[in-house]
Amino acid sequence: MTVSRTATAESGKARKEPADGAIEGSALQLGELSELLGYSLKRAQLRIFDDFLRCVAPLQLTPAQFSVLLLLDKNPGRNQTEIASTLGILRPNFVAMLDGLESRDLCARVRSTNDRRSHIVELTDKGRAVLARAKKLVATKHEARLNELLGPANRAALLSMLTKIAQEF
Amino acid sequence: MTVSRTATAESGKARKEPADGAIEGSALQLGELSELLGYSLKRAQLRIFDDFLRCVAPLQLTPAQFSVLLLLDKNPGRNQTEIASTLGILRPNFVAMLDGLESRDLCARVRSTNDRRSHIVELTDKGRAVLARAKKLVATKHEARLNELLGPANRAALLSMLTKIAQEF
DNA sequence: CAATATTTGATATGATGGATAACAATTATC
DNA sequence: GATAATTGTTATCCATCATATCAAATATTG
Numbered sequence: 001m002t003v004s005r006t007a008t009a010e011s012g013k014a015r016k017e018p019a020d021g022a023i024e025g026s027a028l029q030l031g032e033l034s035e036l037l038g039y040s041l042k043r044a045q046l047r048i049f050d051d052f053l054r055c056v057a058p059l060q061l062t063p064a065q066f067s068v069l070l071l072l073d074k075n076p077g078r079n080q081t082e083i084a085s086t087l088g089i090l091r092p093n094f095v096a097m098l099d100g101l102e103s104r105d106l107c108a109r110v111r112s113t114n115d116r117r118s119h120i121v122e123l124t125d126k127g128r129a130v131l132a133r134a135k136k137l138v139a140t141k142h143e144a145r146l147n148e149l150l151g152p153a154n155r156a157a158l159l160s161m162l163t164k165i166a167q168e169f
Numbered sequence: 170m171t172v173s174r175t176a177t178a179e180s181g182k183a184r185k186e187p188a189d190g191a192i193e194g195s196a197l198q199l200g201e202l203s204e205l206l207g208y209s210l211k212r213a214q215l216r217i218f219d220d221f222l223r224c225v226a227p228l229q230l231t232p233a234q235f236s237v238l239l240l241l242d243k244n245p246g247r248n249q250t251e252i253a254s255t256l257g258i259l260r261p262n263f264v265a266m267l268d269g270l271e272s273r274d275l276c277a278r279v280r281s282t283n284d285r286r287s288h289i290v291e292l293t294d295k296g297r298a299v300l301a302r303a304k305k306l307v308a309t310k311h312e313a314r315l316n317e318l319l320g321p322a323n324r325a326a327l328l329s330m331l332t333k334i335a336q337e338f
Numbered sequence: 339c340a341a342t343a344t345t346t347g348a349t350a351t352g353a354t355g356g357a358t359a360a361c362a363a364t365t366a367t368c
Numbered sequence: 369g370a371t372a373a374t375t376g377t378t379a380t381c382c383a384t385c386a387t388a389t390c391a392a393a394t395a396t397t398g
Contacts, residue, residue, distance in 0.1 A: 027255075028240060028243075028244045028247060028251060028252070028255040029243045029244055030240070030243075030255075031239060031240070031242070031243035031244075032239055032243075032304070033236055033239050033240065034332065035328070036236075036239075036307070036312075037217060037312065037315060037324070037327065037328055037331070038214070038217045038218060038221050038232055038311075039232075039236060040328055040331035040332050040335055041210070041213060041214045041217055041331055042214055042218075042232075043257070043331070043335035044210060044331040044332075044334040044335045044338075045207070045210045045211055045214045046257075046335075047334055047335055047338045048206060048207045048210055048334065048338070049207060049211075051338060052207055063207055063208075063211075064384095067202055067205075067208060070200060070201055070202050070205075071197060071199070071200070071202065073200070074197075074198045074199075074200035074201075075197045075198055075200075078197060079346075079347090080346075080347065081345085081346065081347080082197060083197070086196075086197040086199075088212070088215075089385095090385070090386065090387090091346080091347070091348085092347090092348075092349080092350090092385095092386080092387085092388095093384075093385065093386080094347090095347070095348055095349085109347095115345090115346080115393075115394070116346095116392085116393060116394085117345065117346040117347070117392065117393045117394065118345085118346055118347080118393090119346080119347070135201070138205070143205075143206065145338070146206060146334075146338070149333065149334065149337060149338055150330060150333070150334075154326075154330060155206070157323075157326065157330075158206070158327065158330045158331075159204070159206055159209055161319060161323060161326075161327045162206070162209035162210055162212070162213040162327075163203065163209050163213075164318065164319070165213040165216055165217065165315075165318065165319075166209055166212035166213045166215075166216055168318060169213075169216045169217070169220060169314070169315070169318055233355095248375075248376090249375075249376065250374085250375065250376080258356090259356070259357065259358090260375080260376070260377085261356095261357080261358085261359095261376090261377070261378080261379090262355075262356065262357080263376090264376070264377060264378085278376095284364075284365070284374090284375080285363085285364060285365085285375095286363065286364045286365065286374065286375040286376070287364095287374085287375055287376080288375080288376070
């Protein structure tokens with residue numbers, strides 16, 4: 001869409017009228033943009049990711065990294081291809097990502113004995129510990145704030161619709 | 170998060186049991202990932218943008234370009250900084266974007282007479298025509314399909330919540 | 339079994355979006 | 369009139385995403 005982080009401007013300064021049709025000094029009219037679901041979707045997503053980063057900042061985890069750790073925890077014994085594809089990450093791009101996590105000793109590649117081509121990706125103890133702390137931060141800071149804003153019922157409805165779009169649209 | 174376009178894998182092939190704990194051959198467990206709002210948000214956003222691109226493909230407009238045209242139409246007489254910042258685009262990045270639209274004769278930069286630093290960005294006639302066609306495509310193909318999936322009431326509720334998150338979170 | 343095809347992780351590379359610093363021209367402020 | 373701020377622009381960097389290709393290992397097939 002567009003919809004970058006903020007790109008602040010309009011610090012509220014005095015304007016003079018421009019003689020042509022525009023209402024100067026005022027905020028621009030979003031118009032039909034505010035009815036475009038994709039636009040609000042993108043802006044909301046950026047906000048949520050920003051807040052996620054803030055909440056998990058002490059652990060230095062991005063949303064993507066967090067999702068990998070979560071997946072590793074729930075799915076032991078899987079190889080890179082399986083993990084990556086489940087998250088919609090292309091195999092080539094997953095290599096550097098794993099390198100990052102492995103270099104921090106959050107997970108480890110282990111050669112599979114069944115298929116010596118593949119690397120089983122395992123959570124390390126440190127990875128489990130970091131994941132546990134991250135989960136707590138996400139739950140108590142990030143998701144809790146969302147619950148506060150929307151209310152539990154609305155939050156559930158929102159999640160349900162988003163999942164439906166992701167799966168069925 | 171992660172959440173790329175598709176990165177298809179798992180083309181459904183025969184597996185053999187791995188002797189360790191994992192249930193092979195089955196899809197991976199998303200686990201708590203399916204409760205993470207940010208995750209669903211990102212996946213839904215990618216789906217929506219993909220569909221938008223498909224629907225507007227005949228006009229070769231990205232969501233970002235469409236949002237610019239919409240904004241220009243509703244806000245004549247504004248300069249680059251105002252347009253860009255409203256959409257959350259950083260001024261430097263908006264230059265190339267405008268270049269693209271201007272080279273296709275969808276809009277034009279006009280030196281302001283009041284402030285000769287700034288460029289007023291105007292929709293051209295062709296820009297207006299393309300925008301009109303784009304609006305129709307978006308309404309009849311893209312948004313209509315969403316309405317079909319969610320129902321009008323749910324769609325409105327979804328939009329409302331996303332806007333709230335974008336504005337208040 | 340041998341030949342061929344496929345899969346896995348990896349590398350290189352390109353395209354795109356987003357962010358910052360710096361600059362010339364212009365305007366605002368003091 | 370000197371200094372500061374703003375506008376559009378360029379250059380540059382970083383991250384994400386996508387494709388082609390490769391060697392090693394495995395699967396398939398004749």
